[in-house]
Amino acid sequence: MAFNLADVFETVADSVPDTIALTYEGVDHSYRQLEVEANQVAHMLTAAEVAAGEHVALFLKNSVEHVTTILGVIKIRAVPININYRYTPAELLYIFENSDSVAIVVEEAEHQDNLAQIVGEIPTLRTIFVIGDITEGLSAAAADAGVRVRPFDASDQSEARNFEPRTGDELWVLYTGGTTGYPKGVMWRHDDFFHKPLSGGNPYDENPRKDLAEVGAAAKEFPGLSFLIAAPLMHGAALYSLFTFLTLGARLVLMRAFDPEKVVRSIETDKVNVVLIVGDGMGSPLADAMEKLKDEVDLSTLFSITSGGAVWSVGVRERMLAVKPDLVLRDNFGASETGNDGAFEVRDDGTLAMPPTAKMTVLDEKLNVIPAGSGDVGMIARIGRVPLGYYRDEEKSARTFPQLPDGTRVAVLGDMGLVEADGTIVFLGRGSQCINTGGEKVYAEEVEACLHAHPAVADALVVPSPDERMGQKVSAVVAIRPGIAEPSLDEIQSHCRTMLAGYKIPRLLVIVDEIKRTPAGKADYKWAKQAALDLAGTTV
Numbered sequence: 001m002a003f004n005l006a007d008v009f010e011t012v013a014d015s016v017p018d019t020i021a022l023t024y025e026g027v028d029h030s031y032r033q034l035e036v037e038a039n040q041v042a043h044m045l046t047a048a049e050v051a052a053g054e055h056v057a058l059f060l061k062n063s064v065e066h067v068t069t070i071l072g073v074i075k076i077r078a079v080p081i082n083i084n085y086r087y088t089p090a091e092l093l094y095i096f097e098n099s100d101s102v103a104i105v106v107e108e109a110e111h112q113d114n115l116a117q118i119v120g121e122i123p124t125l126r127t128i129f130v131i132g133d134i135t136e137g138l139s140a141a142a143a144d145a146g147v148r149v150r151p152f153d154a155s156d157q158s159e160a161r162n163f164e165p166r167t168g169d170e171l172w173v174l175y176t177g178g179t180t181g182y183p184k185g186v187m188w189r190h191d192d193f194f195h196k197p198l199s200g201g202n203p204y205d206e207n208p209r210k211d212l213a214e215v216g217a218a219a220k221e222f223p224g225l226s227f228l229i230a231a232p233l234m235h236g237a238a239l240y241s242l243f244t245f246l247t248l249g250a251r252l253v254l255m256r257a258f259d260p261e262k263v264v265r266s267i268e269t270d271k272v273n274v275v276l277i278v279g280d281g282m283g284s285p286l287a288d289a290m291e292k293l294k295d296e297v298d299l300s301t302l303f304s305i306t307s308g309g310a311v312w313s314v315g316v317r318e319r320m321l322a323v324k325p326d327l328v329l330r331d332n333f334g335a336s337e338t339g340n341d342g343a344f345e346v347r348d349d350g351t352l353a354m355p356p357t358a359k360m361t362v363l364d365e366k367l368n369v370i371p372a373g374s375g376d377v378g379m380i381a382r383i384g385r386v387p388l389g390y391y392r393d394e395e396k397s398a399r400t401f402p403q404l405p406d407g408t409r410v411a412v413l414g415d416m417g418l419v420e421a422d423g424t425i426v427f428l429g430r431g432s433q434c435i436n437t438g439g440e441k442v443y444a445e446e447v448e449a450c451l452h453a454h455p456a457v458a459d460a461l462v463v464p465s466p467d468e469r470m471g472q473k474v475s476a477v478v479a480i481r482p483g484i485a486e487p488s489l490d491e492i493q494s495h496c497r498t499m500l501a502g503y504k505i506p507r508l509l510v511i512v513d514e515i516k517r518t519p520a521g522k523a524d525y526k527w528a529k530q531a532a533l534d535l536a537g538t539t540v
Contacts, residue, residue: 001168001210001211001212002167002168002169002190002191003168003190003191003194003195003201003212004074004166004167004168004170004190004191005074005172005190005193005194005243006071006074006075006077006163006166007166007212008194008201008212008215008247009035009038009071009246009247010035010161011212011215011216011219012031012215012216012219012246012247012248012249013031013032013034013035014216015215015216015217015219015220015249016031016219016220016249017030017031017032017035018030018031018032019031019224019249019251020251021033021034021246021251021252022034022064022067022251022252022253022254023226023251023252023253023254023270024062024063024064024254024255025255025256026269026270027064029064031249034067034068034071035071035161036159037064037068037154038068038071038072038075039072039075039157039158039159039160039161040072040154040155040157040158040159041065041068041069041071041072041073041154041157042071042072042073042075042076042163043154043157043158043160044072044129044152044153044154044157045072045073045076045078045103046076047157048103048126048127048129048148048150049126049127050073050076050078050102050103050127051076051078052076052077052078052164052170053077053078053079053170053171054078054079054102054103055078055079055080055081055099055100055101055102055103055124055173056069056073056078056079056080056081056101056102056103056104056105057081057083057095057096057099057101057103057104057105058070058080058081058082058083058105058233058234059083059085059092059104059105059106059107059111059115060083060085060105060106060107060131060233060234061085061107061108061232061256061257062232062233062254062255062256062257063107063131063256065105065107065131065152066233067233067242067254069105070233070239070242072154074170074172074190075161075163076163076164077163077164077166077170079170079171079172079173080172080173081095081099081101081173081175081185082174082175082233082234082235082236082239083095083104083175083234084175084183084234084501085108085111085232085234086440086501086502086503087501088114088497088498088499088500088501089114089115089117089118090118090499091500091501092114092115092118093118093121093122094182094183095175095183096118096122096125097121097122097123097124098182098183098185098391098392099173099175099185099391100124100392101122101124101125102124102125102126102127103125103126103127103128103129104125104127104128104129105128105129105131105152106128106129106130106131106138107130107131107132107152109133109135112130112134112135112137112138113135113137113138115128115138115141116135116137116138116140116141116142117141119138119141119142119145119147120141120144120145120147122147125145125147126147126148127147127148127149127150128142128147128148128149128150129150129151129152130149130150130151130152131152132152134149134151166190168189168190168191168194169189169190169191170189170190171187171188171189171190171388172187172188172190172193173185173186173187173188173391174186174188174236174239174336175336176236176335176336176337176441182443182446184390184391184393184396185390185391185392186336186337186387186390186391187387187388187389187390187391188387188388189387189388192385192386192387193243193339194247195208195385196338196339196340196384196385196386197240197243197244197334197339197340198240198243198244198247198339198340199244199340201214201215201218201247201248202218203244203248203340215247218248218249219247219248219249220249222248222249222250224251225250225251225273225274226250226251226252226253226270226271226272226273226274226301227241227245227250227251227252227253227272227273227274227275227276228252228253228254228255228263228266228267228270228272228274228275228276229241229242229252229253229254229276230255230258230263230275230276230277230278230282230286231258231276231277231278231282231309231439232257232258233254235278235309235439236309236335236336237276237278237308237309237332237334237439238276240334240339240340241276253266253270253272258282260282260285260286260288260289261289261292261293263275263286263289264286264289264290264293264297264299265293265297267297267298267299267301267302268297268298268299268301271301272301272302273301273302273303273304274302274303274304274305274306275302275304275305275306276305276306276307276308277305277306277307277312278307278308278309278438278439279307279309279312279436279438279439279471280312280316280438280468280469280470280471281437281438281439281440281469281470281471282307282438282439283305283307283312283316283317283320284316284468284469285469286305286320287316287319287320287323290319290320290323290324291319291322291323294323294324299323299324302324302327303326303327303328304327304328304329304330305320305327305328305329305330306329306330306331306332307329307330307331307332308331308332308333308334309334309439312331317329317346330343331343331344331346331352332344333352333354335382335411335413337382337386337387337400337401337411337413338382338386338411338413341354341357341359341360341382342354342355342357342359342360344427352426352427353420353424353425353426353427354424354425354427355423355424356422356423356424356425357423357425358383358384359382359383359384360380360381360382360383360425361380361381361383361410361419362378362379362380362381362417362418362419362425363378363379363381363404363410363412364376364378364379365378365379367402367404367405368405370418370419371419372419372420372421372422372423373419373420373421374418374419375418376418377416377417377418378416378417378418379412379414379415379416380412380413380415380416380417380425380427381410381411381412382410382411382412382413383408383410386401386409386410386411387401387411389401399412400412400413414434415427435462435463435464435472435473435474436464436471436472437464437467437470437471437472437473437474437503438469438470438471438503440503440504442462442474442503442504444461444462444463444525446500446504447462447474447476447496447500447504447506448460448461448462450495450496450499450500451476451478451492451495451496451506453495453499454487454492454495455481455484456480456481456484456485456486456487457478457479457480457481457487458479458480458481458482458515459478459479459514459515460476460477460478460479460515461476461477461515461524461525461528462474462475462476462477462506462528463475463477463525463528463529463532464529465507465508465529465532465533466533467507473507473508474503474504474505474506474507474508475506475507475508475509475510475532476492476506476508476509476510477510477512477515477528477531477532478492478509478510478511478512478515479511479512479513479514479515480511486511487509488509489506489508489509492506492509493505493506508532510531510532510534512531515528516528
């Protein structure tokens with residue numbers, strides 16, 4: 001059968017209605033409660049004339065309303081759009097425009113103020129739902145633009161589950177920063193989403209659930225485990241985790257924002273069994289908190305820490321194991337475009353390897369499979385269910401999701417690797433100029449365009465440099481216009497903050513006489529990276 005995610009959630013809610021589905025800031029919510037509240041949100045959206053297939057943007061931090069809105073949107077066969085709340089108004093405008101959002105759900109006053117600056121420029125927008133107080137600025141700007149602003153209040157809506165039948169062909173559009181410029185909306189069919197990112201409803205076995213009856217029966221048998229998601233729900237890894245564990249009938253622990261000491265204390269108070277993080281950006285401060293509180297907090301219920309979406313270094317892992325030696329540490333490999341691809345093996349030399357798997361292969365430039373043991377480097381391709389493509393971008397869709405000579409569609413995202421004789425895939429890194437800082441992906445040319453707008457900058461390249469906590473940091477290699485004083489790092493950062501989200505701001509500034517380029521005029525990123533690394537006395 002074809003699975004729809006709303007059908008899956010409703011099946012689990014019917015199977016284990018009294019099980020705690022969500023603990024948010026210390027308050028428990030059962031599956032029955034989430035189901036009822038999600039139904040009310042769905043009817044609220046329908047009353048505002050949001051229709052099946054239309055896009056609803058969630059401009060939210062973690063909250064119960066964030067969860068019930070996601071569920072409410074998919075119940076009416078509409079499409080949730082994840083919004084990075086760290087974006088500036090200019091970046092937000094691109095997402096709202098590109099996604100064709102007809103409605104936006106927003107909460108914090110700061111986010112409302114950012115939205116007020118651009119509300120009149122979003123052509124498809126009809127309605128804004130505000131959780132809590134509505135700011136005067138947003139109210140006035142929306143009125144001028146002819147956009148309705150409504151309180152997010154579904155308390156008077158029907159609790160009934162009387163929605164249109166679903167098919168499994170409904171879309172989920174997940175926006176990712178990616179490695180090729182502006183954020184892109186990855187288009188997943190619900191049925192493919194269920195089978196790939198959610199592992200067919202059975203992440204601990206190779207056998208996917210055959211139908212909803214199996215999903216419901218498995219939820220009744222699932223042990224009472226608690227999973228703490230430390231990442232924000234606007235992040236793909238967190239969304240995948242949210243639905244994975246709701247499908248299992250597990251208990252999720254969610255916090256408004258990442259607070260490492262609060263996470264450690266929650267392990268004791270909420271009896272957490274698994275903590276999910278995004279690389280060293282969360283792992284390093286979490287290790288700090290574990291070391292600080294190890295004699296104060298009971299960590300006996302914790303048996304695993306799982307990471308995905310960013311570099312998780314050996315050093316941080318060892319610090320966690322020193323606090324609790326019996327921990328199972330799992331480093332998941334995946335992407336917004338592929339979902340769960342398996343777990344890395346971290347070798348003694350720090351390299352990452354994936355045991356032989358049918359989910360991946362390595363291809364040459366002509367999309368031919370590279371033989372195991374050849375030593376040839378190629379592009380790592382994910383096989384199996386892949387998205388339909390990127391929303392409103394046929395060119396990038398064709399490039400990222402090509403078809404092999406035998407007709408199989410694959411996902412090729414720029415990861416480079418080689419295949420050892422036994423079929424193990426060794427990861428060699430990104431082939432594109434992507435900087436991964438604490439799980440946030442930064443596209444170099446976007447930052448370069450911002451730097452080029454500075455009056456003192458003649459030319460600039462942006463590259464990654466090592467960072468102890470974040471894995472990588474954004475570094476700017478800059479040539480200054482003749483006769484103009486060199487700007488300081490503070491001045492460059494102040495300039496960039498007018499156009500870029502905070503995590504994209506350069507943390508290192510290297511002033512050079514001239515930016516080196518190849519004879520063809522292309523940027524010499526290897527030279528630029530070494531120029532940045534030279535400050536630390538290291539080599540490429």
